[in-house]
Amino acid sequence: xxxxxxxxxxxxxxxxxxxxxxxxxxxxxxxxxxxxxxxxxxxxxxxxxxxxxxxxxxxxxxxxxxxxxxxxxxxxxxxxxxxxxxxxxxxxxxxxxxxxxxxxxxxxxxxxxxxxxxxxxxxxxxx
Numbered sequence: 344x345x346x347x348x349x350x351x352x353x354x355x356x357x358x359x360x361x362x363x364x365x366x367x368x369x370x371x372x373x374x375x376x377x378x379x380x381x382x383x384x385x386x387x388x389x390x391x392x393x394x395x396x397x398x399x400x401x402x403x404x405x406x407x408x409x410x411x412x413x414x415x416x417x418x419x420x421x422x423x424x425x426x427x428x429x430x431x432x433x434x435x436x437x438x439x440x441x442x443x444x445x446x447x448x449x450x451x452x453x454x455x456x457x458x459x460x461x462x463x464x465x466x467x468x469x470x
Contacts, residue, residue: 386438
């Protein structure tokens with residue numbers, strides 16, 4: 344059973360920054376891909392970014408390119424930890440952000456591509 348926990352959400356102003364963190368623990372101990380999704384009120388959950396095991400394959404949604412950076416920490420004591428650095432935040436970035444984990448090789452752009460999910464962390468951007 345994989346346990347996924349996000350942290351780092353909060354309130355920021357337009358143009359500001361926030362950093363989200365996510366750690367996956369439990370078994371299996373290795374994860375192929377970790378990603379971020381977000382869901383605003385009344386909208387479907389949408390893809391934000393993913394990073395693969397070795398950090399060498401990264402993909403972003405067009406809406407966050409050049410503003411958000413995803414990275415992965417695979418050091419022994421921080422294995423399966425992923426970060427989302429969000430800069431130049433916009434009002435439309437306000438949402439609950441979810442961390443997602445895929446155990447095996449495969450796709451990674453839709454909700455159905457992931458095996459395990461965190462509970463989400465709220466990000467609110469104000470003017």
